[in-house]
Structure formats: C-alpha cells, structure tokens
Amino acid sequence: MGVRVVLLGKLADLAGGGELQLTGPLDWAGLVAGLPEALAQAADDPRNKVAVNGALLADKASLQASEGDEIALLPPVSGG
Amino acid sequence: MGVRVVLLGKLADLAGGGELQLTGPLDWAGLVAGLPEALAQAADDPRNKVAVNGALLADKASLQASEGDEIALLPPVSGG
Amino acid sequence: MRDIRLLTEMFIPGALVGPFTAANPGLGGVCTFVGEVRSDGDVEALELTHYEPLTLPGMHGLATQAFARFDLMGLLMVHRVGLMRPGEPIVCVSAAARHRRDCIDAVDFCMDHLKSAAWFWKRERRAGAWHWIEPRKDDHRDLARW
Amino acid sequence: MRDIRLLTEMFIPGALVGPFTAANPGLGGVCTFVGEVRSDGDVEALELTHYEPLTLPGMHGLATQAFARFDLMGLLMVHRVGLMRPGEPIVCVSAAARHRRDCIDAVDFCMDHLKSAAWFWKRERRAGAWHWIEPRKDDHRDLARW
Numbered sequence: 185m186g187v188r189v190v191l192l193g194k195l196a197d198l199a200g201g202g203e204l205q206l207t208g209p210l211d212w213a214g215l216v217a218g219l220p221e222a223l224a225q226a227a228d229d230p231r232n233k234v235a236v237n238g239a240l241l242a243d244k245a246s247l248q249a250s251e252g253d254e255i256a257l258l259p260p261v262s263g264g
Numbered sequence: 265m266g267v268r269v270v271l272l273g274k275l276a277d278l279a280g281g282g283e284l285q286l287t288g289p290l291d292w293a294g295l296v297a298g299l300p301e302a303l304a305q306a307a308d309d310p311r312n313k314v315a316v317n318g319a320l321l322a323d324k325a326s327l328q329a330s331e332g333d334e335i336a337l338l339p340p341v342s343g344g
Numbered sequence: 345m346r347d348i349r350l351l352t353e354m355f356i357p358g359a360l361v362g363p364f365t366a367a368n369p370g371l372g373g374v375c376t377f378v379g380e381v382r383s384d385g386d387v388e389a390l391e392l393t394h395y396e397p398l399t400l401p402g403m404h405g406l407a408t409q410a411f412a413r414f415d416l417m418g419l420l421m422v423h424r425v426g427l428m429r430p431g432e433p434i435v436c437v438s439a440a441a442r443h444r445r446d447c448i449d450a451v452d453f454c455m456d457h458l459k460s461a462a463w464f465w466k467r468e469r470r471a472g473a474w475h476w477i478e479p480r481k482d483d484h485r486d487l488a489r490w
Numbered sequence: 491m492r493d494i495r496l497l498t499e500m501f502i503p504g505a506l507v508g509p510f511t512a513a514n515p516g517l518g519g520v521c522t523f524v525g526e527v528r529s530d531g532d533v534e535a536l537e538l539t540h541y542e543p544l545t546l547p548g549m550h551g552l553a554t555q556a557f558a559r560f561d562l563m564g565l566l567m568v569h570r571v572g573l574m575r576p577g578e579p580i581v582c583v584s585a586a587a588r589h590r591r592d593c594i595d596a597v598d599f600c601m602d603h604l605k606s607a608a609w610f611w612k613r614e615r616r617a618g619a620w621h622w623i624e625p626r627k628d629d630h631r632d633l634a635r636w
Contacts, residue, residue: 190541192539192541192609192611193539193611193613193622194611194622196539197622235541235543235544237543238543238544238547240544254543256541256543256544258541258544258609259611260624261608261609261610261611262610262611262612262622262623262624270395272393272395272463272465273393273465273467273476274465274476276393277476315395315397315398317397318397318398318401320398334397336395336397336398338395338398338463339465340478341462341463341464341465342464342465342466342476342477342478358504358507358508361504362504365524369529369577370528370529370576371526371528372525372526372528373523373524373525373526374522374523374524374526375521375522375523375524375597376520376521376522376523376524377519377520377521377522377590377593377594378511378519378520378521378522379518379519379590380517380518380519380520382516382517382518382588383515383516430516431515442528444523444525444601445632447523448523448594448597448598448601451521451594452594452598455590455594486591
C-alpha cells in the first residue's frame, strides 16, 4: 500500500513529478531519507509546510505517517 | 432680468420652491434681506455654501452678484 | 480611460462594468462598488437632487485626484439623479489597474469622497412624506482617512 | 448567502456577480474584485496548482473569518485553477452588505488572505519555459494590515 507523498509547486519539479510512494511507517527523518537528493535538501526549508491526510502539522518534526497515509509537502504559496 | 437664486436640498422646502428672483446688485446682506424669513434664518448656517455662476465662494461675505447672475445656496450634501 | 456619467434613468451596473473591463486590456484587477437604494423598512422611494453646474465638474475633479493618487488604467464613475425605488442602483464606481491595491483603494477613495464631498442632496419618502437625509458622522470619519 | 467555488474552466465574472447581487435583496452595497492574468510582456500562460484537501476548506475558513469580522449579507469567492491565458479572470470576490464600508473591507480582507494564505501555487510560461512565482513582499505587508 505504501505512503503517498504529494509534492506541490516547485517541489514537484525537484522530484520529477507530483507524487512519490514510500514505505511506512515514516517520521520526518525517514521521509527525508527516502526523498531524491535535490528534494531532500529543499524539503528542510523552514517555509515549507507538511500535511498528513489533509491536516497541516504545526511542526514537521512531529510527522508520523503509516501505510495508506498521504503526506503533502507544501512550499510557500503564491495565489490570487 | 434680476438675480436668479437657486435653492438646493432642504433650503428649497423653506423657500417653497427651488428658485427665487431678486433684484441686483446683491451682496450677502442684501441677499439675506431679500429671502423669505425662514430661509433667511437658515441661510446663515455656516455649513451652507454659496456659488455664483457655478463657482463656489470661499467666504459668503465676499458675495457680489449683478443682474443676470445665478446664486446657488447649497446645504451640506448627503450623496452616494 | 475615464468614463464619468450622471444618469437620470435606471441602469444595470453589469452592462457598464463589462465593457469598461474590456476597454482596459492588460489590466491585473478591476474593483467595482455598486450602491443600491436600501429597503430600510418603510422607505418607498429616494430622490437625489443635484446642482448641475457643480456636480459633473466635481465628479471629474474627483476622478482627476484618483488618477493622480493611484496607478490606474481606467475609472468608471456613474451616479443616478432623480427618483429611485428600493433595489435600484444609485452609484457605480469601477477602477481598473495593473495591481490590486490601486484599484481597491481608488474605489474606496472615490466612494468616500462622492458620499461626502459631491453635490448631491438626498431625501426619502416614508408613508407618503419626504424626509431629507443629513450627512452621517461616519462619512466625515471616512474622509479623514485620506 | 455564501458561494465558494474552485473552477477548472474559464468563467465570466459578470455572470456570477449579477445573480449574486440579486440573491441578496435589501443590500446597500456590493463590492467586487476581479483579478485577471496580466499580459506582462512575454507571459504566454499561467498555471495554478492547488492541493485539494486544503484549498476549498481554506477558502471556506476565510469566508467564515470574513463573516465574523464584517457585517455581511453575502460573500462570493471564486478561484480558477489550471491553465489560463492573459486576459482571463483568475479570481472574483464579491461581498454584499447593508453598508459600504463592510463590503469594501471584506473584499480587501479576502483578497489579501487569498493571495498569501490560500493554497495555490502559480507558474508562468514565458518563451516556452515555465517559471514558478514566489510570494511578493507586498503580500506579506498587506496581510500585516489586518
């Protein structure tokens, strides 16, 4: 089943696509370790937010994702 | 020919109509003396403005109108 | 592109704003305010009187101030005079600009000044009797913001 | 009356604002902002990506804040996603209220927050190549006003 990692904005470019599959369970360190190198470096930018199953995390370090969960990596927005 | 006196807003009600004809030349005291009593009292309200031939006067006391001129008495506006 | 009008008949704001927007190609934003006659309980009608030698020059002067103050591409300022019923539009101000802040602020500025500084007198008919409307304190406070 | 939409196809703001205005009888004013894709020199197209589990709830949350903060009768908030060409509308926010200040401020508030706090990512195609747009410093300054 795996953990679905959704990449938004320019993070999708760094990943070569909008989505990755990793194996759970995953904490923040485990997630970063599983990302392609360019993306792993960018993911640590403190301006990026993380959501699990559509709920934003106050702190990336608190990430806990299990098989079947969806993690989203969200760079700063530029809407409107 | 006379001096045409145009009354706006509630000043028209006090005059019983939107327009009066007076005989020129007229300064401010002469104008007030020629107005119906209720209107004469209201005209002195410092919030009222006076225009001669479409040009606002900075100071009512500077009014000088000749035969053929149009004086407008303008109470505070309530537009929009 | 400046379009300033005094109208004596009912108008449809959308019929003015659509062509106005199209007349300013390259814009980034359009802000529009439409004021209507409120159905305040027993208000049957509203009448707006103006003094023609001052009204239209006053609106053009206000438009000139808005163009000087904000980075605008276009300004539409339309005001009704005469007799209106609840639900009818009284005023429509629309500003087109490359950036959002300019067009929103320009509409805000024009409305504050139209309400308190333009040459209109308003009265309402309630239960068959006409009542003049005095300027509200809010209007003076709004003007002091600029 | 609250109408919040994410649209994947081109829309005509006037076709939304007319019915929205009619759906709020008794209003005193309607303020509308429409943002369009600016024809900035060589921009060929704009693409807006969003993260669906956050976008629409985010817009509803913003509408709830606006209703709590301003005395509104209705709020329309429509945002495009997907691929757009210069001249096409991206966003339309319209607020109906009994009084002018509430509807103008509500539109201003929603636009400031939509630009900087909603979950959209924007990129432009120039000379065939896509470029991500970063949030502008102005947007953060605008947010700090509230």
